[in-house]
Amino acid sequence: xxxxxxxxxxxxxxxVYNNGTxxxxxISFDIPRGQFLVVVGLxxxxxxxxxxxxxxxxxxxxxxxxxxxxxIGDYKGKALRLLRRKIGMIFQGFNLINRSSVEKxxxxxxxxxxxxxxxxxxxxxxxxxxxxxxxLERVNLVEKLYTRxxxxxxxxxxxxxxxxxxxxxxxxxxxxEPVASLDPLTTKTVMDTLKRLNQEDGITVIVNLHSVALARxxxxxxxxxxxxxxxxDQPIAxxxxxDLDQIYQAEGEKA
Amino acid sequence: MSTPTIPRRSWTxxxxxxxxxxxVLLLVLLVASAQMTGVNVGMFFSNLGQFTNLLVRMSxxxxxxxxxxxxxxxxxxxxxxxxxxxxxxxxxxxAVLSASNLIHNRWLRxxxxxxxxxxxxxxxxxxxxxxxxxxGIGSTAGVITLAIFSFGMVSKLFYEVIETIDMGPLEALESxxxxxxxxxxxxxxxxxxxxxxxxxxxxxxxxxxxSTVLGYLGAGGIGVFLQRSLNxxxxxxxxxxxxxxxxxxxxxxxxxxxxxxxLL
Ligand SMILES: Nc1ncnc2c1ncn2[C@@H]1O[C@H](COP(=O)(O)OP(=O)(O)OP(=O)(O)O)[C@@H](O)[C@H]1O
Ligand SMILES: [Mg+2]
Numbered sequence: 167x168x169x170x171x172x173x174x175x176x177x178x179x180x181x182v183y184n185n186g187t188x189x190x191x192x193i194s195f196d197i198p199r200g201q202f203l204v205v206v207g208l209x210x211x212x213x214x215x216x217x218x219x220x221x222x223x224x225x226x227x228x229x230x231x232x233x234x235x236x237x238i239g240d241y242k243g244k245a246l247r248l249l250r251r252k253i254g255m256i257f258q259g260f261n262l263i264n265r266s267s268v269e270k271x272x273x274x275x276x277x278x279x280x281x282x283x284x285x286x287x288x289x290x291x292x293x294x295x296x297x298x299x300x301x302l303e304r305v306n307l308v309e310k311l312y313t314r315x316x317x318x319x320x321x322x323x324x325x326x327x328x329x330x331x332x333x334x335x336x337x338x339x340x341x342x343e344p345v346a347s348l349d350p351l352t353t354k355t356v357m358d359t360l361k362r363l364n365q366e367d368g369i370t371v372i373v374n375l376h377s378v379a380l381a382r383x384x385x386x387x388x389x390x391x392x393x394x395x396x397x398x399d400q401p402i403a404x405x406x407x408x409d410l411d412q413i414y415q416a417e418g419e420k421a
Numbered sequence: 422m423s424t425p426t427i428p429r430r431s432w433t434x435x436x437x438x439x440x441x442x443x444x445v446l447l448l449v450l451l452v453a454s455a456q457m458t459g460v461n462v463g464m465f466f467s468n469l470g471q472f473t474n475l476l477v478r479m480s481x482x483x484x485x486x487x488x489x490x491x492x493x494x495x496x497x498x499x500x501x502x503x504x505x506x507x508x509x510x511x512x513x514x515x516a517v518l519s520a521s522n523l524i525h526n527r528w529l530r531x532x533x534x535x536x537x538x539x540x541x542x543x544x545x546x547x548x549x550x551x552x553x554x555x556x557g558i559g560s561t562a563g564v565i566t567l568a569i570f571s572f573g574m575v576s577k578l579f580y581e582v583i584e585t586i587d588m589g590p591l592e593a594l595e596s597x598x599x600x601x602x603x604x605x606x607x608x609x610x611x612x613x614x615x616x617x618x619x620x621x622x623x624x625x626x627x628x629x630x631x632s633t634v635l636g637y638l639g640a641g642g643i644g645v646f647l648q649r650s651l652n653x654x655x656x657x658x659x660x661x662x663x664x665x666x667x668x669x670x671x672x673x674x675x676x677x678x679x680x681x682x683x684l685l
Contacts, residue, residue, distance in 0.1 A: 221596055250598035261589035265611040274607050278598035285603045327593070334597060 172196035172232075173338065173370050174220060179229035181215055181394070189215035190226070191394040202364045203372045204381040206398075207391035208414060213374040216391065217340045220372070221253040222246060233338070251278040254331030254369075256341035256360075260323040264316035268307070268326050271315050272298040275333030294333075301329040305359055321352030328359055339363065341373040345380070357384050378410045479660040486661045490646055494665055497642035498673075500560050501628040504567025509575045509621050511568075516579030517605060522588060541573035545631060549638045560641030567628050567635070574627075578620045579613075586612040615684045622677030629673055633666055 174197040181189035189212050197203055205213045218224040219231060222238060230237050233249060241249050254275075262271050276294050277285040284290075290298075302308045305325035310318060315326060324344060331339060341360060345353040361384055364371045375381045381388050388405050390398030390413040398413055433439065518524055518533040548569055552562035590608035599607065636644015643662060650658035 223592070223596060247598035247600065250596055253596070255593070255596035257589065257593065259589050261593035263590045263608055263611050264587075265614075266607075270607075274594060274599075275597055277594070277603050277607070282600045282602050285599070286606050330593070330597070 171199060171235075173199040173234060174372075175232045177230045177232070179219065179231060180227045181212075181219060181224065182227045188394045189224070190219070193229070193394075193396050195389065195396060195399060197370060197372065199370055200364070200368045201370055202361065202384060202386045203370075204385035204388050205372065205374045205391060206376070206378065206381050206388060206410065206413060209376075211391040212394040213391055214342050215394075217255075217342050217372060217374060220338070220340060221250050221255060223255075247278055251334055252337045254334050254336035254339040256324070256327055256331060256339065256344045258343040258346045260320070260327045262315040262323055262326055262330075264314070266315060268302070268310045268313050268315055268318070269295075269298060271326055272301055272329045272333060275301075275330035278334065298329070298333060301332040302326075304332065304363075305329050319352070321348050321355060324348065324352075324356050325359065328356070328363075332363070336369060338370045338372070341371065343374050343376060346376060353380070360384070378407075378414075381410070382407075475656070478656040479663075481657050482660040482664065483655075483657040484661065486658045487665065490643060490662055490665055493636075493641075493643045493646050494669060496560055497632045497636065497644070497666075498629060498669065500563045500567060500632050500642050501625055504564045504632075505571045505575075505621060505625045505628050507564070507568040508571025508573075509617075509624065511572050512576035512579055513617075515572075515576045516583060517609075519576065519580040520583040522584055522586070523605070523609070537573060537576050540569060541577065543569070543573075545570045545635065546638065549635045549640045553639045558639035558641070558645075563632055563635050563640035563642055566640060567632060570631065571624050571628060575620060575624050578624075579617060582613050582616045582620070583609065618684055619677075619681045622673075622680060626670065626673050626677060629670055630666075 176193045176195050179190055179193040183189055193216070205216060207213050215224055219226050220233065222241065226239070230239060232238065233253070238249055263274070266274075270288075273288075273290050273294065276290065276297070279294075280290070299308060299311065302311060305328050307322060307325050307329065310322065310326070315323060318326065339360065344360070345356050348356060357380060360371055360373065363369045373384070382402065382405060385402050385405075387401050388398070388410070389396060390410070392413065398409060400409065515533055515537060519530055519537065521530060524530045524533075545566055548566040549562060552565050556562045556565070586609060590612070591604055594604045594608045632640070632642050633644045633647060636642040636646075637648045639645065643666060647659065647662050650656070650662060
């Protein structure tokens with residue numbers, strides 16, 4: 167796995183927020199294609215920041231990020247939208263359009279394949295409507311096709327969000343604490359779904375997690391952040407409980 | 422465990438200097454403006470007799486006049502609907518351009534808002550007078566006046582609604598690679614539609630009332646008849662017009678209340 171070509175590469179990346187807060191500090195590492203990478207670290211360590219620099223939802227201050235061997239820093243307009251199209255994103259708060267149906271939410275993951283006017287008129291092809299049903303099948307929610315999104319439970323909403331992401335045909339999925347607001351059982355369904363997409367479709371998955379147990383259960387590799395710095399990076403075979411405890415501990419002592 | 426260090430509040434924060442200052446300033450301004458404009462509360466009560474006199478003269482409505490005013494009353498409603506619709510339609514893009522959570526360009530937002538402020542400053546009576554002068558006496562002038570009046574009001578109400586929406590869905594659509602317009606259509610519109618309709622109906626209600634006054638300046642509708650009856654001291658006709666307008670306003674109020682309940 168280590169030999170695979172990197173799909174994402176960080177080279178000396180720094181991010182300072184406008185108010186002076188350091189988000190990321192001199193981050194360099196590669197993510198091989200098809201990896202299930204888990205990012206751990208305390209609240210405020212920079213996990214969300216790291217994730218959002220990959221699809222340019224956040225700009226970096228210096229350094230370079232490449233996705234499929236192309237530097238993404240200068241992307242604008244269409245090029246940026248095409249980058250985002252191949253990178254799915256899952257959020258802690260699901261971010262569904264509450265008042266709209268599950269079908270519309272799922273189809274909204276496909277809009278970047280259409281001209282703007284077609285998305286406004288809702289002119290999705292028959293193939294894509296079938297694709298939406300298929301995506302819902304994969305997260306076991308077909309029966310909710312016409313339900314309003316806000317009538318679903320949290321776990322169901324997160325699975326709809328995953329189905330929406332599948333509509334993008336993503337090569338990468340970024341998930342920012344996707345299970346933070348879910349109960350243990352639902353957590354397992356959501357994490358299993360991500361793992362399946364990783365293994366069956368070869369999608370590279372990067373997940374921010376707070377739970378060390380979950381990280382060890384699902385990750386191929388774990389990286390740790392602390393105050394914006396990469397302080398830990400090991401394949402799962404070499405990860406020990408002590409290591410992870412330390413990532414959390416050290417910050418605690420500092421505070 | 423060490424005791425937590427609580428951040429210190431500044432002197433102004435601690436004694437609520439700002440809040441107290443503003444309250445005092447407002448009170449001073451209130452008293453001063455009452456003095457300067459010469460508002461005389463006593464006069465209101467001493468002249469109440471004239472008001473009663475007017476009421477007595479209106480107390481015998483000429484019911485057969487109802488047939489005459491149905492047509493202009495309908496015209497008034499049509500004017501209000503048309504004016505509100507045109508105004509609200511134009512308000513949507515301007516509301517989007519004014520919303521700080523959608524438009525990050527401060528200049529664009531500032532200019533749009535300045536323009537809207539200007540529009541709102543224009544008194545509707547002045548607008549009516551101008552458009553009657555341009556288009557002549559009739560409902561065209563009224564519709565245009567109401568459209569501009571609604572535009573100014575609705576665009577402000579609309580952008581304030583937009584600024585309260587949940588930004589999560591927008592973030593999601595942005596991450597999908599959607600264009601700005603698609604994002605607005607998919608993630609903003611469903612969140613604001615109900616409140617838009619509600620404000621539209623509210624504006625419509627106001628416009629029905631306003632258009633009776635506008636008619637006074639010759640801008641069509643029931644106001645023309647209101648003015649005529651007053652000029653001719655036909656207070657019994659005036660009474661019918663006022664009652665009929667009241668019925669219309671009540672009906673619209675009821676309909677819009679019902680629609681709002683269904684929608685929200
Ligand atoms: N928009 C912003 N402006 C300024 N500072 C920010 C902004 N977003 C995040 N930060 C700061 O950057 C640092 C890293 O934040 P980030 O959200 O990446 O942390 P995190 O590891 O995701 O935390 P959590 O586990 O709580 O989600 C924090 O100190 C945070 O306060
Ligand atoms: Mg975070």
